Amino acid sequence: EEHLDLNRPKPEHEDLVDVLLRVQKDPNQAITLNNEQIKGVLTDMFIAGTDTSSATLVWIMTELIRNPSAMIKAQDEVRGVVKGKGKVEEGDISRLVYLKLVIKEALRLHPPAPLLVPRETTESCMIAGYEIPAKTRVFVNAKSIATDPKCWDNRNEFQPERFLDSSIDFKGQNFELLPFGAGRRGCPGIDFSLLLIELALANLLHHFDWTLPHGVRAEDVSMEEAFGLTVHKRTPLCLVAVPVNV
Template sequence: MRRVQAARFTRGAQVDKLIENLSCVGRNPVAIHEHIFATVDGIVGAFAWGDTYAAEQFKDEFIHVINESLALLSSFSTEDFFPGAAGRMVDRLTGLVSRREKIFGMLDGFFERVLDQYMDPARGNKPGDDSSRSNLVQELIDIWREQGATKHITRDHVKAILMDTFVGGNNTSSVTMHWAMSELIRHPAELKKVQDEIRGAVGDKERVQHDDMPKLKYLRMVVKETMRLHPPATLLVPRLTTRQIKVGGYDIPANMKVIVNAWAIGRDPNVWENPEEFFPERFQESDIDFNGAHFELVPFGAGRRICPGLAMGVANVEFILANLLYCFNWELPDGVRGEDVSMEEEGSLTFHKKIPLMVVPTRFRMSPK
């Protein structure tokens, strides 16, 4: 939570940049997901790497390595379905194993270099020195060094946590906002309702401030409804049973890969009335939340493996969305109607909108009373 608060400044600065960029496009359609992605990337990047992330060369190399790893993670592996020597042999023959080793080498080499830079005494960062605590890399290095002989966290853990933060943090939040904007533009009454709420609560300001956020109840319902219909991590993260268990009357042996379909859970007609309909008001009288306590809605997972970035993810999505809706009026390009906006999905690890949403933003300012 402390870190979520600390991210406020970065989040505000990135949102200022987003508003400035969108204010310059004139009356032209924009691919809104590109702007949203750049904003989230700036926030998560600064959170993990601090100032290092501002350097273009660092960013380009990092994004290249991550994209290669994601493509590999989502590719088909025979060994996943036929564990053992035979499956591994097929993966060797198809070249998957050598590709995996090459990409692992790239990724590991990248993280090694970053850690070496951070730990270089010439950098002047010492554990306990306040100036060194500005980002996740430095905090993890401090924890790792301070443990001494107990060694619960190793250099490999630090690298894995950094990797998970990027893979888990960037795409999921951007995809959620892309879906939210698409649903709202197809539902003008809900779009107006949420904009009226935000503008009424915020009043005449340059943009929404963090302190305004608790007042935006309908916006929260819009975000929940978007995540119910479009959980970005559609199948969560695969689990492995540690012992034989019974789930819903089925016997599941130990060591089985279990995949949870969060998308189907959010559209279960036994739980949700008119499940295919975008209807944020369904949360008005309901206490169902996505915090892991309600198994009807699990876009962040549940249990011990629930998303550790939940608070930051929700804060990013709600704050960026609130500002997009407060600062701009949104229209579809000439000749495009709401029902023409495709809601087709595609993906592997995360599912996103197949055809990007194109919208025309017009800067909105409250008229002085």
């Protein structure tokens, strides 16, 4: 309703709702959109961006609590960059180099959706000696690709530094790492989801020190997965947050 208000000041930059409403009014579009369809698109974006983000944050914190040196390094970087400020803001993210490596490594080990959106072959082809007929439904296992020993050294180890001198990214151009898929069937909420993860993680590390409950050792933290559309930890992660004066 706010975006449909004719008295609304023209925004400096269009958001997604503005774009969808502009497309709706364009008579040259092959596909028409009504308001209910626009609401559906926005709901899909929100759900895809929030559920996967929350699951990924839990996996990142799980890996960091099991790898204290990585936790300390990430916290030191965030607190150094944001020193003197009450919270991490979007403009700070580009300077958090190690934090981005941590997120990338966590997405490698724990892609939010291990099986990507199904594809269908348009023609027959041969893959690794197997004949794949046309119109075969194909499921891509992003988790197996991201832990393939042919592509990754110490494939099951959490090592953010592996990406320090690497150009591999997860935006769909490097097929060794596809947590969000690739091409036209890639995740439409990747930028929204990634920004949520970066800001939330940076602020969690900035404002708190994190420990395990008394008597719980890092090696006792379960890494068992609960499978679904999004892969969550089967056992909820329980941490103690100690506020830090920043």
